[in-house]
Amino acid sequence: MNSIPSNNKEMSPAPVIRPKTSKDARLMATFMLVIAVYLVIALAFPLYAMLSKSFTTAAFDLDNFEFQVNTGDGWSEVVSAAQINETLKLLKPEELVTNVDGRLYATTFFPDFSFRSKTEYRLRQLDPNGSFLVGSTRVADTDWHTYEANKFRRIVLRPSQSTGLDNYITYFSTPALFRSIENSFFISILTTLITVSLAFGFAYALNRSTMRFKGVFRLIAMIPILVPSLLPGIALVYLFGNQGMVRWLLFGHDIYGPIGIVLGSVFFTFPHALIIITTALSISDARLYEAAISLRASAWKTFWTVTIPGARYGLLSASFVVFNLVITDFGLPKVIGGQYNMLAVDIYKQVIGQQNFEMGAVVSVVLLIPAMMAFAIDRYVQSKQVAQLSSRSVPYEPKPNRRFDTICLSYCSMVALFILSLIVICQYAALVKLWPYNLSLGLGNYNFNVMDGGGWASYGNSIQLALLTAFIGTIVVFSGAYMVEKINGFMPIRSGFQFLAMMPMAIPGMVLGLAYIFFFNDPANPLNGIYGTMVILVVCTVTHFYTVSHLTAVTALKQMDREFEAVASSLKQPFYKLMAKVTVPVCMPSILDISIYLFVNAMTTVSAVIFLYSPDTALASVAVMNMDDAGDVAPAAAMGMMIFYTNVGARLIHLFVTRNLTKRTQAWRKR
Known part of the structure; x- marks a missing residue:
C-alpha cells in the first residue's frame, strides 16, 4: 500500500480572528463606565474611607509636650507633660485615649493655675507632625512659644x-x-x-382560598411600606406607653424595649416578606396537588411535602430580607427602644452624642458584617432556585371550602386590623390637642413651624428630594441596566458593573450615611462642596436604593428579545434611537415602578440621611425623629401621617399614569 507522502513542514497556526466592536458597543461601554464611576465614587470610596477611619486611633502623647514656667525668678527646668502626670497622678492611662478631635487643656497639668497671676508659660512639642491649639489657631511647629497666664488657659493639646x-x-x-x-x-x-410566619399565613390565605376581599387585604398589607419606620413606634407609645390607651394588655411589661421594637419591626417588615412569599406560592403546579389527592395523602401531609418544599426558596429569601431590614433599622429602636441598645442606634450615639467618629466607624463595620452575610446567603439561595413551572404545568386554582375560607378571612382580618390600628392611632394622635388631658380634636399639631424639626420647609425638602431621586435615579438606573444587558462583549466591565450595582443592597443606610461624612466632608476632596446640600442627599438616596431598581430594570430588559438590536444594527440605526423608540415604551411599566419605588423610599428614609442633612435641607422623616426627641410626639405623628398621605397620593398618580400609558405603549400585548 502506497503511503501518502507527508509534509515535514509544520503548518503555521491560523490567525485569531477577533470580532470588531461596533461604534454603538464602544459608546455603550463608555456610558456604562460613567455610571460605574458614579457607583465607585458614591459607594466604594466612602466605604473605604469609613473602613480606614475605623482603624484610626488617637491618644495624647504626653512625652510630646514640654513646659517651662516663669513665676518671676527665671524660667524653670524643662519638664514634659508625662513627667508632671507621673508625679501628680492627674490622668489615668485610659483617660489619654480619645478620638481624633480630642482636646486636653494644658492647664490640666498645673493644678494651682490662675489666669489672673503674672506667671508666664512656655510650651513646645517634639513631634513635627503634632499640634496644639491656641484658641482657634493651630500651632504645628517644634519651637518654644511663650504665653501669659490669661492666654495659656486657652491652649489645648x-x-x-x-x-x-x-x-x-x-x-x-x-x-x-x-x-x-x-x-x-x-x-x-x-x-x-x-x-415570616405571619406573612406566610397571609399569603397562603390569599393564594389558596376563595375568601372575599382579597384585593382589600392586599392593599392594606402594603400600607407599612408607605410610612417611615418611626411611625409604628409612635403608635405603640400611644397604645402601650406610660399613658397608653390599652397599657393593661402588656400585663405590667414595658413597651419601651424589646417588646416595642419587635412589634414595630413586624409592622414595617410584613409587606416585604409578604411580597416574596406570595410570589413563591403563586407559581405552584396543580398537578402535584392532584397527585397527592390520588395518593390519598392528608391535607397536612400535602402541606409539608408539596407546599412547603415548593415555597422554601421564597421563605428563605423572605427570612434574610426581614433579618437585614431589622438589624439595620435605626428609626424604630430610636423611638421606642428605651435603654435597649441596638447596633444602628449605637452608631448614632457615638457620632451625634459623643462625637466619636472612629468608634462610630467601628460599630458600622460590625453592623456591616451580618448585613452583608445575610445578603450573600440570600443571593446564593436565589441562585439555587429552579423553575417551579414548566410549559406543561397547570396553574393552581383554589376550590371553595367554606370552613377554610372563613378561617382565612378571620386571620387576614386580624392582621389587617393590626396594621390599620397603628395607622388610625397615629392619625388620632395627630388630631388630639393634648393627650391624655385634652382629647378634643384640632389641627394645632400640624403647625410645624413652631416645632423642632424644620417646620413645613422640611416637608417641602422631602418632596423635592423624592422628586429628584425618582427622576434622576430612574434615568441613571435604567440607563445602566440597559447598557449592561444589551451590550455585546466587554465581559470584565459588565461583571464589575453588576457587582457594583448589587453592593448597595448589602449596605445599611446608617453605614452609608456615616461613610459619606468621612469621604465628602474631607476638605481635600474636590467633591466637598456638595456636603450639606440637596445634591448629596439625592446621591445618597439613589445609591442606597440602587440595587432593587437595577434588578427591576434588568428583569424588564431580559423579556425583550435581542432580535430588536440585530434588526436595528442591520438597518444601521444607533442604539439610542432603538432605546428611545422601542425599549423605553415597551419597558414603561417597569420604569414607572422604579420611579415610584425611589419616590416612596426617599420620602420615608431616615437612616441614610440622618448624618447628611443641614438646617437648609432638613427632611420630613428626620423631623419626625427630632420632634419625638423634643417631646413633641403628637406633631411627630402628624408629620409621619403627612408622609403617608403624600405616598398614597403618589401611588394613585402612579396608578393613573401607568394605566393611561399602558393603553398607548402596551397595546401590542393584547394582540
Whole structure:
C-alpha cells in the first residue's frame, strides 16, 4: 500500500480572528463606565474611607509636650507633660485615649493655675507632625512659644494619631457596646420568625382560598411600606406607653424595649416578606396537588411535602430580607427602644452624642458584617432556585371550602386590623390637642413651624428630594441596566458593573450615611462642596436604593428579545434611537415602578440621611425623629401621617399614569 507522502513542514497556526466592536458597543461601554464611576465614587470610596477611619486611633502623647514656667525668678527646668502626670497622678492611662478631635487643656497639668497671676508659660512639642491649639489657631511647629497666664488657659493639646486595632479592642471589651450585638441578633431573629410566619399565613390565605376581599387585604398589607419606620413606634407609645390607651394588655411589661421594637419591626417588615412569599406560592403546579389527592395523602401531609418544599426558596429569601431590614433599622429602636441598645442606634450615639467618629466607624463595620452575610446567603439561595413551572404545568386554582375560607378571612382580618390600628392611632394622635388631658380634636399639631424639626420647609425638602431621586435615579438606573444587558462583549466591565450595582443592597443606610461624612466632608476632596446640600442627599438616596431598581430594570430588559438590536444594527440605526423608540415604551411599566419605588423610599428614609442633612435641607422623616426627641410626639405623628398621605397620593398618580400609558405603549400585548 502506497503511503501518502507527508509534509515535514509544520503548518503555521491560523490567525485569531477577533470580532470588531461596533461604534454603538464602544459608546455603550463608555456610558456604562460613567455610571460605574458614579457607583465607585458614591459607594466604594466612602466605604473605604469609613473602613480606614475605623482603624484610626488617637491618644495624647504626653512625652510630646514640654513646659517651662516663669513665676518671676527665671524660667524653670524643662519638664514634659508625662513627667508632671507621673508625679501628680492627674490622668489615668485610659483617660489619654480619645478620638481624633480630642482636646486636653494644658492647664490640666498645673493644678494651682490662675489666669489672673503674672506667671508666664512656655510650651513646645517634639513631634513635627503634632499640634496644639491656641484658641482657634493651630500651632504645628517644634519651637518654644511663650504665653501669659490669661492666654495659656486657652491652649489645648491635640492627640497623636496611629493605625491599629485599638478601636476594635475597646469596642469588644466594653460590655455595654458588645451587648448591642446580642440585642440586635436577638431582635432580628425573633422578628424574622414572627414576621415570616405571619406573612406566610397571609399569603397562603390569599393564594389558596376563595375568601372575599382579597384585593382589600392586599392593599392594606402594603400600607407599612408607605410610612417611615418611626411611625409604628409612635403608635405603640400611644397604645402601650406610660399613658397608653390599652397599657393593661402588656400585663405590667414595658413597651419601651424589646417588646416595642419587635412589634414595630413586624409592622414595617410584613409587606416585604409578604411580597416574596406570595410570589413563591403563586407559581405552584396543580398537578402535584392532584397527585397527592390520588395518593390519598392528608391535607397536612400535602402541606409539608408539596407546599412547603415548593415555597422554601421564597421563605428563605423572605427570612434574610426581614433579618437585614431589622438589624439595620435605626428609626424604630430610636423611638421606642428605651435603654435597649441596638447596633444602628449605637452608631448614632457615638457620632451625634459623643462625637466619636472612629468608634462610630467601628460599630458600622460590625453592623456591616451580618448585613452583608445575610445578603450573600440570600443571593446564593436565589441562585439555587429552579423553575417551579414548566410549559406543561397547570396553574393552581383554589376550590371553595367554606370552613377554610372563613378561617382565612378571620386571620387576614386580624392582621389587617393590626396594621390599620397603628395607622388610625397615629392619625388620632395627630388630631388630639393634648393627650391624655385634652382629647378634643384640632389641627394645632400640624403647625410645624413652631416645632423642632424644620417646620413645613422640611416637608417641602422631602418632596423635592423624592422628586429628584425618582427622576434622576430612574434615568441613571435604567440607563445602566440597559447598557449592561444589551451590550455585546466587554465581559470584565459588565461583571464589575453588576457587582457594583448589587453592593448597595448589602449596605445599611446608617453605614452609608456615616461613610459619606468621612469621604465628602474631607476638605481635600474636590467633591466637598456638595456636603450639606440637596445634591448629596439625592446621591445618597439613589445609591442606597440602587440595587432593587437595577434588578427591576434588568428583569424588564431580559423579556425583550435581542432580535430588536440585530434588526436595528442591520438597518444601521444607533442604539439610542432603538432605546428611545422601542425599549423605553415597551419597558414603561417597569420604569414607572422604579420611579415610584425611589419616590416612596426617599420620602420615608431616615437612616441614610440622618448624618447628611443641614438646617437648609432638613427632611420630613428626620423631623419626625427630632420632634419625638423634643417631646413633641403628637406633631411627630402628624408629620409621619403627612408622609403617608403624600405616598398614597403618589401611588394613585402612579396608578393613573401607568394605566393611561399602558393603553398607548402596551397595546401590542393584547394582540
